[in-house]
Amino acid sequence: MRKLIFLTILSLACNMSxxxxxxxxxxxxxxxxxxxxxxxxxxxxxxxxxxxxxxxxEVIFKVSNTSFRFAKKLMEEHFNENYMESDKFQYSEFKGKISETYDLQKDGDYQVTIAGNLSIHGVTKAYSVPATISVTKGTVSAKTAFKVKIADHGIKVPSLVFKNIAETIDVKIQANYLPKK
Structure with a gap:
């Protein structure tokens, strides 16, 4: 009976870990x-x-291109129809790996680099981005900021509005994480 209890506790501990x-x-x-x-x-x-x-x-991040909201509805429409072609390329996705040491069980701020591949508009390109992972009382959050050249991902801007859209876009990501249950 003691062995059964010990094995049950060990099994639960392993699953929680x-x-x-x-x-x-x-x-x-x-x-x-x-x-x-x-x-x-x-x-x-x-x-x-x-x-x-x-x-x-390993880190995976995915966002629906149609989920972006703009101040002007017309900008949102142009973004989805003309630039991102969201009906064809529904998601933007990043798959990468954190290179530095961090501990999600220990409070602190961890400055890390995440290297991987960013897929936007059907074009995948390698990126290496700085990020901050923060752990506070069992709560995990991460944030990053980086630049994306739209031409690197095959996004074409018509010459009529070329002066309205920057060649390089500033991107910021903030995520709060919970342990998988």
């Missing part, structure tokens, strides 16, 4: 900003999904 390896964010925010002398364009999505495998350092 494994569960703590996988961290999930279902409401990550993605902001992007384009600034030119003609106008500034900003959009935000709060529906990004992300997973961190704390054991392997």
């Amino acid at each position: 494994f569960a703590q390896d996988i961290w999930i964010s279902k409401n990550a925010t993605v902001n992007f900003f384009s600034s030119t002398v003609v106008e500034d364009i900003e959009a935000k999505s709060s529906t990004g999904a992300s997973v961190i495998n704390a054991k392997s350092g």
